[in-house]
Amino acid sequence: MTPAISVSELTKMFGDFTAVDHISFDVEQGEIFGFLGPNGAGKTTTTRMLTGISTPTEGSAHIMNHDIQRDSFAAKERMGVVTDLSNVYNDLSAWENLIFTGKLYGLGKAKREKKADELLDMFALQEVRSENVREFSGGMKRRLTIAMALINDADVLFLDEPTTGLDVQSVRTIRNLIRQLNEEGTTIFLTTHNMHEANELCTRIAIINQGRIGIIGTPEELKQAMEKTHSIEVIFENKESENLQMLESMKSVREVQRHGEKYRLYTTEPADALREVFETAQKHGKRLLSVNTLVPTLEDVFLELTGEKIVHRGKFQTAKGKKKRR
Ligand SMILES: Nc1ncnc2c1ncn2[C@@H]1O[C@H](COP(=O)(O)OP(=O)(O)O)[C@@H](O)[C@H]1O
Ligand SMILES: [Mg+2]
Structure with missing residues (x-):
């Protein structure tokens, strides 16, 4: 056809x-x-x-x-x-x-x-x-x-x-x-x-x-990639540097990224990871201010599928990086 x-x-x-x-x-x-x-x-x-x-x-x-x-x-x-x-x-x-x-x-x-x-x-x-x-x-x-x-x-x-x-x-x-x-x-x-x-x-x-x-x-492939890129965002009461090390030692977590006071934990098993976050925090005597599970973003999924980062290009940006009106 x-x-x-x-x-x-x-x-x-x-x-x-x-x-x-x-x-x-x-x-x-x-x-x-x-x-x-x-x-x-x-x-x-x-x-x-x-x-x-x-x-x-x-x-x-x-x-x-x-x-x-x-x-x-x-x-x-x-x-x-x-x-x-x-x-x-x-x-x-x-x-x-x-x-x-x-x-x-x-x-x-x-x-x-x-x-x-x-x-x-x-x-x-x-x-x-x-x-x-x-x-x-x-x-x-x-x-x-x-x-x-x-x-x-x-x-x-x-x-x-x-x-x-x-x-x-x-x-x-x-x-x-x-x-x-x-x-x-x-x-x-x-x-x-x-x-x-x-x-x-x-x-x-x-x-x-x-x-x-x-x-x-196919949507199926995209869904599978989405399932792999669940993440959990954690904020601690204290802002000590050993938090990162502690989170990185967690079994159910694949990768940890720090964005200011927020830690983002990537996992394929959000339920396990949640449990482990609370257990780990308790074990180390750390108080959690907030814990959020996040849905995968297009950026996460694209990175998972291609190993490349999504780049947001400004509307009407020229090669020299100047904004232009149309
Ligand atoms: N007429 C134009 N002159 C210069 N740059 C343009 C013009 N139209 C689009 N662009 C640039 O080309 C890129 C792609 O734009 P566009 O196709 O509108 O993206 P999308 O629809 O995916 O948001 C953007 O960086 C945009 O700024
Ligand atoms: Mg458009």
Whole structure:
């Protein structure tokens, strides 16, 4: 079967800063492919190249076998795009936004009206179809943006951080819609900085760091790495230096890091480690101020999987390290 997305050595430079660095991967039809990485990793830049908004410096991408550069019209016909910048018109109603988008795609009147009606149903916007979008909540606007991206019956849907900034209920609604769309046959390319979101939704996950793909794996592999990187944070009443040595001697602890007055203990067995922390402290007559178990972070998991550190690159940072406004 033709891959839904095929990427080869795709690269984007801004001046002499490499935002995306020779990435290659395929997404099969029917997948929800997660593109997971911290802020500044290159997710949006990649999405913009894959959807023909931005021209690659090097490399190529095909959407359903159409080269996004050489055959961009055919490629774009097969895709829907939801960027991180919402493209709804506040002065129009939900219905008008959908119809307007249908016109942009060149759909005939009957077809665009039928599709708009179906989408209002699917995205639970039928009741507010005639209301001005300006009055919509963030979640409603996001639903409408996704609906607009689907007016053309896209085979491949690109979603750039679709749940970022939404309330819990809206996040759940959007995730359910993504699943439903996928079950109905849409291939999904989803960027996120949220490891749990990627785990919950995706069939495969690429982790991107500083413009390079560190690893491509399944949610199962990611979960296993998460289980290995549980940690416990401990603060003692006294701040003596022998605390570190004492913690490092614990059997259930793999590694200890000190951050100021906090000690972070990495373990695969958080329950055992907790017990041992209390026993060890008591044995040495140390008083504990606080003990917290921490969920693994993307940084922890990435380090576990690749041996590399995640780097947070500032938004719009140039190669010289100056902040720039876009
Ligand atoms: N137009 C631009 N000019 C210069 N640098 C940019 C531009 N767009 C993005 N960058 C830089 O490229 C890197 C990747 O950005 P981006 O793709 O937006 O990351 P993400 O979406 O993963 O947060 C960041 O360091 C960002 O500052
Ligand atoms: Mg982004």
